[in-house]
Amino acid sequence: MNRPVRIANFSGYLGDRFTAIDEAVAGDPVDVLVGDYLAEITLAALAGRHRQNPKLGYVEYFLDQLRPNLRALAERGVKVVTNAGGFHPEGLAEAVRELAEAEGVRVTVAHIEGDNVISRLATYERDGHALENLDTGRPLSSWGVEPLAANAYLGGWGIAAALAEGADIVVCGRVTDASLTAGPAAWWHGWSRTDWDALAGAVAAGHIIECGSQAVGGNFAGFTRIANMLKPGFPIAEIAADGSSVITKHARDGGEVTVDTVTAQLVYEIQGPRYLNPDVTVHLDTVRLNQEGRDRVGLSAVTGSPPPPTTKVAVFGQLGYSIVNTVFVTAPEVDAKIDLIRAQISQDLPGGVALDVTRIGSATTDPETQWDATVALRVMATAKDRAALVELNLSGRLLSLYLQSIPGFYHDGGASMAGSPRPRIDYWPALLPLSVVDHRVVLPGGKTIEVSAPEQTGIQPQPVHPEPAETGAVRRTRRAPLGAVAYARSGDKGGNSNVGVWTPDERAWPWLRDTLSTMELRRLLPEVKDLDIVRHEFPHLRAVHFVLRGLLGTGGSSNLRVDQVGKAVGEYLRAKHLPIPEELLTDVAD
Incomplete structure (x- = not known):
């Protein structure tokens, strides 16, 4: 295993392209497939399904993606690592075993658990862990919302341990997105827990490929310069033993991998140059990128240092309910028309209901088409109690304005007005010492491997960069x-x-x-x-x-x-x- 490990992504979020595993199996040879399905809100939704049915709470369609490809993956020895386990990784692992048995395919399936800490919140508080908000520093006890889900972000060493024990498929819950890549890289190269630079390089590569096609031109500001954007492919990270890597893609697929598409991912959803992970702190300001060939971008000079002593815990609770509908306003006198609609629908609101009215877009002067003269008006109502929104009857209020409001009032006749309130979920990003989080691997037959917290930790504050000074230069x-x-x-x-x-x-x-x-x-x-x-x-x-x-x-x-x-x-x-x-x-x- 001296050569670089080839790790290919097949999912960037819950709802990503369904055919991605098919495409990966038909594409260039790889050693590991990784699939990321979890955004912050996704776990809350999966938690709700798990509460309604304890047998669910994972990404069910992952099984449908896997089914036609399971035999080929097993024959090629390709490992699969995914956080599709969501709120119930044990349930998905067992479902994969049942699928393999039904298909007559021999694979070893392990799962990672310990991220679900909802049942331990009271114990943590009693033991003096306040689960302080990352942004405000306030303790969780001050939130005023009952937590529905709480998941600690785990690192990649559990994944590495599962692969070392012979697992072919590793099902995770809330590991960090980059851990899906860093764990297999650490297993492949036999890294130690203190190989900071190598681990940092793998986490950086994982951060680049975790969002699927985004590294191949998707969601890219320069998309008009990318060839074949109709169906951009999924990225591959070739990670070497020293942690350096090459970001590429399957040759047969669309999109491109360039220094700019990779840069877009490096600066995406970060808090600054210090990128914190439960296994390592990545110093993103040392990264060098180099276009090494067509669809091949080299990633080097990544440095790392010990991880922080804490990890993030995503806590969710129901804040109340909301409902939203959209109507349309046509020029002229757009401002006056919106003012009248707002006043009319705000009359006699039930107690506890708040309205948020947002104008979207502007009408052009001397419009060429009717749509050039049109702006959308989004109306959202929120309340703590569902009954208040039912009483409000937002869709009825809006539909009643046809003959008594502005000239030209209408809604999209091809779409139904929303009538049923939806839960409104609040988010509390908390901090918790890694030492009190149980991180374990569960192998077939129930054997478990405990993954200890890192022995070396350190607090790396974000650097302070001074504001640019006035240069006084005169330029055309x-x-x-x-x-x-x-x-x-x-x-x-x-x-x-x-x-x-x-x-x-x-x-x-x-x-x-x-x-x-x-x-x-x-x-x-x-x-x-x-x-x-x-x-x-x-x-x-x-x-x-x-x-x-x-x-x-x-x-x-x-x-x-x-x-x-x-x-x-x-x-x-x-x-x-x-x-x-x-x-x-x-x-x-x-």
Whole structure:
């Protein structure tokens, strides 16, 4: 096993392309397939299914993806590692064994458990563990919401141990996304718990490939420059014994792997240059990327240090209920029309009901088509009690306005109005010492392997980067969108949104670094002007990174924004116009 291990992703979230395992089996040879199905809110949904039916709580369609490919995977000796176990990894592991028996295929299936800590919250509190909120520092006891699910983020050493014991398929719950890759790499190369640089390299590679096609051109700001974006493939990480890697893809599939598609993943959903993992702290500001060939990007110089003594615990609880519907307003006098609709539907609200009315889009002047004159109006009602929203009857209120409200009022006649309130789930990102989390491997027959907490830990604060100073340089500029010279990628980390902005043009980096100050960001994005903003620089990636604290409220599952988890903040920023040096715009039309 001296050669690099080839680890291929086949899922980036619950709902990703169903045919991904089929594509991986038909693609280039790999050693391990990894599938990530869990976002923060996904576990809460799976927990609800588990509460309703203790036999469920895992990603059931994973079995349907696996079934037609199980024999080929077994014959080739390809390992499969997935967090599709969700809230019930033991249940999915047993279901995979039953599937293998029915298909006449011999595979060894193990599962990882210990992440589900909902039953231990009271014990933790009694023992003095406050499960402080990552953003506010407040103890969980101050939340005022009854927890429904609580899952600690586990590292990759349980996966490595399961593979070392001969497991062919390893079913996990809430391990970190990157652990799905780091665990197999550590097993393959026989790393020790203190091989910090190698582990950091594997975690970085795992972070790049964890989101499926995103590393191959999906969700990429430069998508118009990517060939065959109709169906971008899934990425592969070739991880060497020293932790360096090459990010590539199956040759037969669409999309491309470039320095920029990989950069987009490196700056995605991070809190800064120190990327914390239960096994290692990754120093992302040391990373070097190099285009080594077509669809081959080298990842090197990643350094690591001991992990923090704590891990994150995702706690969810039901905050109440919500219901949302959308109607449409047509120019002229859009503002006045929206004001009237808001006033009409706000009359005599039941107690405890709050309305959030959001205008989406703007009508063009002298529209060419009716849709150029149209804006959407999203109306969301929230309440602690479901009965209050039933009494509100939001769809009835909106439908009653046809003959008594604005001229041209209508809703989408091809879609039904939502009438049933949905649970509104709040998120509490907590901290818990790794030493009190049970992390174990369960093998066939019930044999277990306890995975100890790391012996060496350390607290690595995020570096502080000074704001750029005024240069006083006089340059000929032209107003143009930031996207003319820079790419961006944004996402969510609990209640915070992050956005990384980088330039593929080496000439533009000094200007980007000096221009994108925190003050300038507040000017460009009025929505964040009152937020706490953290700014970092990644010179080797030619990137400036911001954390927008509180933009998403307390989390994507409960905030009222239309862009609920901040996926479009980066593109919104790229659409903003500002003075850009003309020499950087030589290939950009007015």
